[in-house]
Amino acid sequence: MKRLSLILILVAAECVSAGPKLLYEEDPTLLTTTIEIVVQSGSSEDPMDKTGVANMIAEILLRGTATKDRALFQSTLERMGGSIGGAASHDTIEFSGEVIKENTDAFLDLVVEFLTKPAFNEKEFKSLVQENLAAIQHIKNVNTRLGGLALRREVFAGTPLERPTQGTRKTLKAIQLKDLKERYKSSFHKGNFLFAVASPLKKSQIEKKLESIWTALPDGKATPSPLVSLKIPTEPKLIVVNKPRTSSGSVLMAQAGIVAQEPDRYDLYLGNFSFGGEPLVSRLFNVVRAALGWTYSIGSTYQAMGSLSKQKGLYMVYTTPSVEFTTKSLFKILNMWDSYLEGGLKKDEIDVAQDSLVNSYPFGFDSANKRLGWKVMSELYDVPILSPSEYESKVRGIGNNELVKLLKKHHTQRGWIISVVADAKVIQKQLDQEQKSIPAEKRLKIAKVLRPDQIIE
Amino acid sequence: MKLFGPLVSFLLFFVSVRCHSASYQKIAEHTLFNGDKLTEFRLENGLQVLHVPRHQAKVLTYQVWFRVGSLDEKLDAKLKKTGLAHLFEHMMFRGTPKYPDGVFDKLVSRMGGTQQNASTYYYRTNYYESVPSDQLETLMTLESDRMQNLQITTTLFEKEKGAVVGELRRHLDSPLSVGMDQLLETAFRVAPYRFTVIGNEKEINGFTIEEANYFYKTYYAPNNATLIVVGDVDAGRLMSLTSKYYGSMKSQEVPKYKIPAEPPQKKERKIFTRHKQATSDSLLVGYRIPPVDSPDFTSLALLATHLSTGMEGRLRKLLVDPGIAVSANGAPSSKPDLFEFVVSLSEKHRAENALSIIDREIANLQKKAISDQDFQRALSQEKLDMYGSIGSNSSLANMLGEYLVLSGDYLLGFKMLAAFEKLTPADLQNAAKQHLNKKQRTVVVIRPEKRGGKKS
Structure with missing residues (x-):
């Protein structure tokens, strides 16, 4: 299930003293109740040789309880018009569910059951390992994912973040059922839990049900997820994931990004809006796609690793040009970056960016789920809450001199780590061709060629 | 228990209002099951307008749907090509004399527009965005301008071809996308569904400005379009502005083509192919089925939910849980009318194995009706899907538009949901018996290339 999208928050998070931490959005027009359960313990806490534990817990909890096997649990849930999914991020295990409003009570009974009385069935565990292994293998078919993982291997080398959240072939095979049980025991406690609900029902009705979970959970103190440092080179470093005879090239370029609570983020977001963030109007789109016709998709984002968090993420530029324009696009982007940075x-x-950001602001609050998403972000990552007028004042106050100063504070001209998924021989040929006039020692070289298999090993 | 409240409709043929230079008629009013009011209007020039007022937030979704897609260009004797409808959709963002290239996007962005985009399919092309509701008039100025005054220059036309080729190349690198192309090409021998919407590189690069202008002048007429607005605007203001900005457009004769009838399929068709980027097998199966507005389509749609939705979906249990496939889905599509199974196999598992498992499951569905519990599960999941999405302005507009251009009835999505309730497990069994037969199907297997990259 998708993570609730973040944006802003109008009402401060509510903490029921000595009870579940519940963020609530009541909307009588809703036809369903949605629930987001966040356990603040993610894949960054997985042992290095067992990456994937957090993600497997999110999945196995939905595969049977003390009183219902997986089939009975899921069919009961689905027959009442409900669904629940679970997944881990680097700092959370999250469950997202939805049910038609009439069956909210029965749905919450199932939530209580899977969170507090999981079965940890051996057969289900084995099946889950097989499924995850198959899914990991399948990444080789998705060039953008291969490119993203190639970058992570470099930027987060030596930490659990260098790997996909769901693990690799090697780590998945090392995980045992007892690892999941131990992690459940250590992470599923009161201090780590956050509930967020959007519903047409009264908050008190929901609170009553959630009390059962709260009572069953052991006490515990929230421990912050470990943060890791990024290994960003000082000169561009190019990794090629070799996929012979592609029709397009998948290019990802990354620098260090920001944390969720970064005070400069308004300025950086505004800058990025015009550089590459906003489809159809950004510089990258207007030059590389509209004027040159080299690519269909191009953009840039500070949310390359999903929603921002307390872990510094990546700032990323991405494009998938026709293969013959792969390195041309890469050099053009580097060139445009220099102008932007300077x-x-x-x-x-x-x-344009100020008007767009201010005028599109209401879309961040136009549904109960979006409002709830902001509340969750605010609670988890101390993101301050701005009213529309405060936001406008922030955004309208941004000037170019300050922007350039902040760009230089957060970014560098040449500190790029780049992945290209395409035929390595073709890329080498293009690099030679494009850099003919440049002295050999100053040329961009392929630092590493990886096989798709190596990325998921 | 009734799943849905009555869908109350009134047809009003003679309520006419004169406003600005053009008059419009209120054609019908409906109350949707969630209480929303939907009103249909029509301008004198034939432009259809669907309006759902919602005032919970100061935003609205604005969509323009044209009843033209890649089928028309192939059937049009003056074109006989594919890819132009899609390339032309890109050109709709490249400027008019009043708002030159880039200005449309900049202005929409500046007004706070989100989800701004367009798409082309066999039978339709749509343009859409969501904006703050106080920007409606500015948006309508821009949208109506590009519907009448598009200026296609050689330079921009040629540059846009590059972007479209980039889109095509990305498509060609995906084994499943290419597999779907091959499924349609093999399943249809007469109907133009056998040609892709995006066209091929030669066709894309060969289009002329004259062809693009002909396409624009012929098909982008008010009487070939529907404007859908869901959100924070009252009917009076919406129709006053619509009359002002769209009212002066002239109605015109728009060619309508009868899609050549595909002869009944009497024998299974099967192709095996290799894809240079594939690392595991993919399986695509398409059964010929009746159109979206037939009763059997409804049964097949609910059967698809039984097969594909949720952790208890049959295909998940049979193929994904045992690690045979990474994903497996079965669903009916309309125009082209096929019940499609799409399976991405895990490495070391063969498509033939997945096909035999699907065959066994279909045989079971034909032999014995699904249980009442399974039937209830499918019904509830359909309800959850509709209840969860109808609250979004853009989701509701999408649903109205898609069913309208598919079937002529914008309420068909709601009617289908209500019809599900009247079905029985036996109806699903009968639909499986009637339509999921081997002789009426096409099977495509995509395999990785052999080592060394040789094609089979």
Whole structure:
């Protein structure tokens, strides 16, 4: 299930003293109740040789309880018009569920059951390992994922974040059922839990049900997820994932990004809006796609690793040009980055970005689920809550001089780590061709060629 | 228990309002099961307008649907090509004399527009965005301008071809996308569904400005379009603005083509192919089925939910849980009318194995009706899907638009949901017997290339 999208928050998080920490959005027009359960313990706490434990817990809890095997649990849930999914991120295990409003009570009974009385069935565990292994293998078919994982291996080398959240072939095979049980015991306690609900029902009705979970959970104190340092090179480093005879090239370029509570984020977001963040109007789109016709998709984001968190993430530029334009696009982007870093934005670009960000602000609050998503972000990552007028004042106050100063504070001209998924021989040929006039020692070289198999090993 | 409240409809043929230079008629009013009011209007020039007011937030979704897609260009004697409808959709963002290239996007972005995009399919093309409701008039100025005054220059036309080729190349690197192309090409021998919507590189690069202008002038007419607005605007203001900005457009004769009838399929068709980027097998199976507005389609749709939705979906249990496949789905599609199974196999598992498992499951469905519990599960999952999405302005607009251009009835999605309730497990069994037969199907197996990259 997808993570609730973040944006802002109008009402501060509510903590029921000595009871479950519940964020609530009541909306009488809703036809369903949605619930988000966040356990603040993610894959960054997985042992290095067993990456994937957190993600497997999210899945196995939904595969049977003390009184219902998987089939009975799931069919009961689905027959009442409900669904629940679970997945881990680097700092959380999250369960997202939805049910038609009439069956909210029965649905919450099932939530109580799977969270507090999981079966940890051996057969289900074996099946889950097989499924995850198959899914990991399948990443080889998805070039953008291969490129992203190639970057992670470099940037987060030596930490659990260097791997996919769901683990690798090797780590999945090392995980045993007892690892999941132990992790459940150590992470599923009161201190780590956060509930978020959007429903047409009264909050008190939901609270009553959630009390059962709270009572069953052991006491515990929230422990912050370990944070890791990023290994970003000082000169561009190019990794090629070799996939012979592709029709397109998948290019990802990363620098260090920001944390959720970064005070400079308004300025950086505004800058990125015009550089590559906003489809159809950004510089990257207008030049590399609209003017040159080299690619269909191109953009840039500070949310390359999903929603921002307390862990510093990646700032990323991405594009999938026709294969013959792969290195041309890469050099063009580097060139455009230099201009952006040195000169920031033109007045017209700042005006467009300010208007767009301010005017699109209401979309962050136009549904109960979006409002709830903001509440969750605020609670988890101390993201301050701005009213529309405060937000406007922040955004309208941004000027180019300050932007350039902040770009130089957070970014560098040449500190890129780059992955290209395409035929390595073709890329080498293109690099030679594109850099003919550049002295050999100053050329961008392929630092490493990886096989798709190596990425998921 | 009734799943849905009555869908109350009134047809009003003679309520006419004169406003600005054009008049419009209120054609029908409906109350949807969630209490929303849906009103249909029509301008004198034939432009259809669907409106659902929602005032919970100061935003609205704006969509323009044209009843033209890649089928029309192939059947049009002056074109006989594929890919132009899609390339042309890209050109709709490249400027008019009043708002040159880039200005449309910049202005929509500046007004706070989100989800701004467009898409082309066999039978339709749509353009959409969501904006703050106080920007409605500015947006309508821009949308109506590009519907009448598009200016296609050689330079921009040629550059946009590059972007479309980039889109095509990405498509060609995906084994499943290519597999779907091959399924349609093999399943249809007469109907133009056998040609892709995006076309091929030669066709894309060969299009001329004259062809693009002909396409625009012929098909982008008010009487070939529907405007759908869901969100924070009252009917009076919406129709006053619609009359002002769209009312002066002239109705015109738009060619309508009868899609050549595909002869009944009497024998299974099967192809095996290799894809240079595939690392495991993919299986695609398409059974010929009746159109979206037939009663059997409804049974097949609910059967698909039984097969594909949730952790208890049959295909998941049979193929994904044992590690045979990474994903497995079966669902009916309309125009082209096929019940499609799409399976991505795990490495070391063969497509033939997945096909025999699907065959066994279909045989079971034909032999014995599913249990009441399973039937109830499918019904409830359909309800959850509709209840969860109808609250979003853009989801509701999408549903109305898609069913309208598919069947002529924008309420068909709601009617299907209500019809599910009247079905029985035996109806699903009968639909499986009637339509999921081997002789009426096409099977495509995509395999990785052999070592050394040689094609089979």
